[in-house]
Amino acid sequence: MLDNTQMLKKSSSQSIDYPRPQFKRSEWIDLNGSWKFQFDDDDMGEKNGWFKGDILQENIQVPYAYQSKLSGVNDQSDHNVVWYEKSFEWKVTDKEAYLHFEAVDYYSKVWVNGQFAGEHEGGHTPFSFLIGSMLQEGENTIVIRVMDDHSVEQPLGKQSWKSENFLCWYTKTTGIWQSVWLEEVSQTHIEEIKMTPKIENASLEVVANISAHENPVYLEAEVYFKDEWIHASGVWIKANAKSAELTLDVQSDEADFRVFYWSPDRPDLYDIRFTLKDRKHVYDEVESYFGMRSIEVKGDRILLNRETFYQKLILDQGYYQDSLMTATYDQMESDLKKVKEMGFNGVRRHQTIADRRYMYLCDQLGLVMWAEMPSSFHFSNTAMIRTMNEARQLVNKHFNHPSVIIYTLMNESWGVNEIFHRKDQQNFVNALYFQTKALDPTRLVVGNDGWEHTLTDLLTVHDYNSDDVSMKNNYRCKDDFVNGSPSMTSLKQNYAQGYQYQGEPVLVSEYGGIAYGSQSKNDWGYGSRPESSEEVLLRLKQLTTVITETAFIQGYCYTQLTDVEQEVNGLLDHNHEYKFDPKKIKEIVSQKSSGFLFE
Template sequence: MMLQEAIVPQVSDTAEHPRPQARRGSWYDLQGEWEIREDPEDKGRKEKWHETRNAWEATIHVPCAPEFDDAGEVASGKILWYRRSFEWKEEIKELLIHFEAVDAEADVWLNGVRLGGHSGGFTPFTLPAGEALQHGRNDLVVRVEDTTSVDQPLGKQSWKGKNFLCWYTPTTGIWQPVWMEAVQTTYAADWHITPDINTGRFSLHTTLAGVTEPVYVEAELTFQGEWITTAGIWLRPDKTEGTIELEADTDSADFRVYTWSPEAPHLYDIELRVVDADRRPLDELTMYAGMRDIRVENGRVLLNRETFYQQLILDQGYYPGRGMSGTAEQMEKDLHYVKEMGFNGVRRHQTIADRRYLSMCDRLGLVVWAEMPSAYRFSRKAAANLLDGAREMVEKHYNHPSVIVYTLMNESWGIPEVYENGAQQALVNALYYQTKALDTTRLVVGNDGWEHTLTDLLTIHDYTSDAGRMKAGYEIEEELLHGAPSLTSRRQNYASGWKHRGEPLLISEFGGVAFGGAEDEWGYGIRPQTKEAAWERIASLIRTVQDTPLVQGFCYTQLADVEQEGNGLLDHDHQPKFSIEAVRSVLNRRKNGFVFD
């Protein structure tokens, strides 16, 4: 094949922005066709493939893992090299190259100069081009190495070479967007927006890069086009970070702070500007933020000080033909179904969502449980990988008001002896404390499903398929809080040495009723033979959970069929199996707040 021509990047439509929560005026899309080359003998570095310009044997559509249909006819393997050429003709000081997710080990070169690397297949990283950027043609090369090591956070990716039970096709390579931003030498490198409902303020903490002289950083807060306040701070080379306090009270007859909730997902707009001493612009970002408070009190979850009953659905984050690399249209379609069915949130299970997905939840009014993908062995390497990955997960989610819970481990995966093993309990607690140190504004679940140590919520997984038997298991309060109420797992709620300390109780996985598709598709319980029987089982299980007094919410398994699993409310094409109105009718039995006719 011919060597791919260099493409001149174009300023892209902001509707498809890969980071909608914080946008600069222009960004450049590197999604689309890339060259790809397999390196089964791991000789690419020695032969300096990052410097050569000869044609490679195949192309791939980025982002999409080569294991999935929409990637095209591409190379496959555990070591892959990607190349994309582009023309650059603008006069700029710096170019930031953003990788939203590359599974799992990435090294990046621009014009033969190594920019850096990243370890971890689910979290984003950014590399400045620096002096490697050339006026004219530029060659961007990425080497990716992936393994199915169980020390590596894998989430739902099978490590056995084929799918089994609830584990799916592995994902290799660049599976979330790649894009670029042109900036000046001095620019905002990161930002954290923290709402405080008690004072009606947003605290905007920002860190600048490339500060060589005093600069002024200011933020302007508006709500639905109405100006509220502007505030700022001076930063200098020896103090490159600081916090701007923004009063969120609106100056009107209806003097109040507008909060974010599923019923009313109000968002404030923020313009962050960096200027030099002569007020010449250096950087500008358009952001949004939500005034939202989540906490637990007296066995209840409170959202904005009001009791919040959560009705979530488990979203595995796999899409037809694309695996985890959903398009914006696919994500939006799914989330609209979630909202239309009457759920008020999603538990994003064992994968870390695209920022566009998170932004859609912000705007639609869907709470999100963010979850760290699991490793499957307890080892020093696995512990380090999980701690690093969880830290980066928090950074990615921090500014999204929809995110209210971090789940750090699931069903004792990777910590099989956590019930008695002190070291494994310590790992869960280390993850918990690290997360709390980085983010005090959200709830944290240490080990979801059973065998809890440190946790803000008591979460139970129960795939009992008979509603009557499930109800009977939840009638004795002592067993429900302190024992092993799940008739399917029979695992203790708390690890040895730990006990219930007043945490709200949620059934964070249940249901999983398989229907439709092939008869051998996997689900929980005996497979119903008719659509009516399947729906009645689903509805009766939901009603049973809703009617259990101590339960403060639930997460139904699951949103859509995935590969060998047939237990979704949507089928493999992500079309509804059951009446949207019927689902909404059952969920509306438990509404938050007042219901007005």
């Protein structure tokens, strides 16, 4: 075993391992790899003191769920309670230590050296515990108990709650499925940073949360663009104050229009370094970045940086054949580069919350992103509370990423199946909408994607019609379309009772779903199955042309990026390799562009 003086990694701007690329410190420990593991089907582990350590007998590869092949367990049967254990050497210093979990599904309890560190409910969002006071010189042990019964009252996303997969619900995920890591920090440190770009006055607003400190400290921020120093600003924070605000001017004479804007065509990013210090000591240094971009609605148009923006998205469910919802950096990068190569300018991350490196790659490559809250499937007080809580964490995770432009809070009335006529379900979606707007007023919000909208910034429609002629006829009259039931496949109304079209931009946020590449009786897609790749591309062109030639539609999202288990309608196969020539797909996707581009 290595101690922390040997294991501490020096992260760099090129690091692909660091789990949080937008909030980087230099000293951290990767805890992924081999852990002790055990099922606890009788749920007796806590009563029998498993949290004390040195009990578990099996092994697992973290961060892969036990249901996946790469976990080394590869067991698809249901086990509602699982335990993990990891030992490591530690050299005690005067510093504090964070134990970070990027995602653990669903309810976690954590002990360090037998001491209870904390608990967390929610299967898709990061959480951390300060554990410095629990660490000891020499060997230390982390033990985790995870409970996940796949209740329909918890946000599941695309995980099947039945004994087997069905329709578009897939293999379950239980336990740790994103990175686990340790980070050393000073007792006085930056806890959180929120950055809000203001392109109208070429500035960046920063709100920082600071740990407890008995004396005044100074927070300094320095901004760079491609290694060119742009601006610095700072603020003194009085003793024991928990937060601070500052504004940075990001104008540059080198920029064409005062600032370097972030967009899919030119994903320019600024680097920013935060330093927390006083007149004698430097307590904390954090490296980050931001993008100067705005997203807004004006009439029935969507504006990115005040210019009309036509969205050409692809649905990404984030599943991998051997690892389920867990991906390596290289896998995420390969997928997103293929998205760009096929001509799309964004992704709708569907029913799962991505690894933070995924958002980092979208920021770097120039892909807009829709962040989506995974759905529960039964309406109850418990389901509402759980969804509201995790939706807040969703916003916090995505807040600083310029690629993220839209939050989708519900999908196709899942978990609110009677929303069309039930006021309580309508009010719940509206509460989610207002909560999200309060936490992040800078982005657009879709309350219930696909149909039966209540409060929403966009009218988003799911239409899996495979016949372009009838599809075009349904889109012919905007007035009939927006307040009607335009999709022949769902037959759902666009708006719930008591709601109607208010002039929102219209997008077809799911369409296509053309199955190809497998003849298993259990595999499926939407519409009749084409017999050749040429037939797939022809149908893709015909359906996409209907959308792009309908003047009032402001974008689309094709279903989907990859085949996922029994659903074989991806443009990539189960191994995330091309099924079709990407140049031909790009020709179809490039039928319409928006705005004026400087070459």
